[in-house]
Amino acid sequence: MSLVYSTESGRITPEKEKPSRPQGDGIVRIQRQTKGRKGKGVCLVTGIDLDDVQLKLIAAELKKVCGCGGSVKDGVIEIQGDKREQIKTHLEKKGMTVKLAGG
Numbered sequence: 750m751s752l753v754y755s756t757e758s759g760r761i762t763p764e765k766e767k768p769s770r771p772q773g774d775g776i777v778r779i780q781r782q783t784k785g786r787k788g789k790g791v792c793l794v795t796g797i798d799l800d801d802v803q804l805k806l807i808a809a810e811l812k813k814v815c816g817c818g819g820s821v822k823d824g825v826i827e828i829q830g831d832k833r834e835q836i837k838t839h840l841e842k843k844g845m846t847v848k849l850a851g852g
Contacts, residue, residue, distance in 0.1 A: 777840055779833050780851035791819075792833050794826040797845070814839045 777796045783789065797804060808826045812819045815835050819828040828836060837847045
């Protein structure tokens, strides 16, 4: 049973836990996906073990390199279009191990 109210500080709200993402194996995987996007392809970049702020910075770099849009959702970077080779070369320059996954 947890404390709900205290006469000293009023209503007590429990600390919210940050959702933890599973740790990757150190390999960044890039896959192309069209499912649920009305035939439009996107490249999903997974396996980068960084927090959301750094992921958004990397996503911004990738969008500039590829010249297209994208976003970060649940620790996965989505880049519009089939730009896997450009993404791979850019991430390898940053010292990451990259694999092309899927079709």
